[in-house]
Amino acid sequence: MRRLLKPLWFLLAVLFLVEAWLWDRLAPVVAAIVGLLPWAEWTKALAALIDRLPPPAVAALFILPASLLLPVKFLALWLLANEHWFMAVGLLLLAKMLGLGVTAYLFELCREKLLQLPWFAWLYGHILAIRAWAHRQTEPARRAVRAAIAAVRQRLGFNGQLGRRIGLLRRRTRRSGGTA
Template sequence: MRHRIERTLLQALGRLLAWPLALLILFEEWGWEPLQRALLRLAQALRLEWIEPRIRALPPYAALALFLLPTLLLLPVKLLALWLIGHQHALLGGAVIVTAKVAGTAVVARLFSLTQPALLRLDWFASLYLRWTAWKNALLAHVRASWPWRWGRAMKRQWQRRWRLFWRQG
């Protein structure tokens, strides 16, 4: 009996946490390519594209270290944001978190595209990546099949039509 209750509670918790996690994953999916391209344009504007072939040539564990570096570098920034929120600067703290998330996503996306071939040469990484991709795709398929997602997509299409009509008439 106790195991059934525990399992039911864990399943309920899993369903409850699935939506925020799915939203986070959707943000990453939405931002991954555009942010990566923006970072590439920034690198080109700063004449830093010479770094990319060197990054692509890294051996697997050096590529892994470089890929994990943004996470470590953003940790103090996120702690600063929490400190700001704790000291009655919620908007500033929230802005720091959002900025760190967007910048971190851009950097990680670009680094992953450059280091992915080296990372996938690590058997354990390739295995984790395949499992992660399968799990993420199943979660996103579940979210995209839900009525809130379908309703949101319908609303988006409706607003896009209204916006186009507004601009044609104006």
């Protein structure tokens, strides 16, 4: 039985790590978007409000974005039920990315207050432990994928002069403000 459950545990670990990877990548993106918009004052005001609020109120504020996206997710389920597959999947992905990004951004603002709540500190510790478990579960597969990518790069010559030139172009583009 244990042998049959191993692929399921691996899949759950991968899904958890994808979610953690998105969390790590989307929080800075949302912060950058907020920085570009004329919301800098709003962000300062939000941070000041969070500092004044008691931890339970901060927890309610933290949960608010997820609850606001719930009707959007219900709409996506309705679209699925009515066989509008692409619109439903697109809406679900959009809601997921938006919710995850905003929640990750808010978490950075609320972390200190949230960790004052014993139940939240306990939950946060367990989530970090699950993340470490997921990394341990997927490490052999990630190592094999890295080795396969390195072999392909070696075979295609990306590790030699071509690879150095591509790296140089990427660094120059990043310094000049482009995206490569």
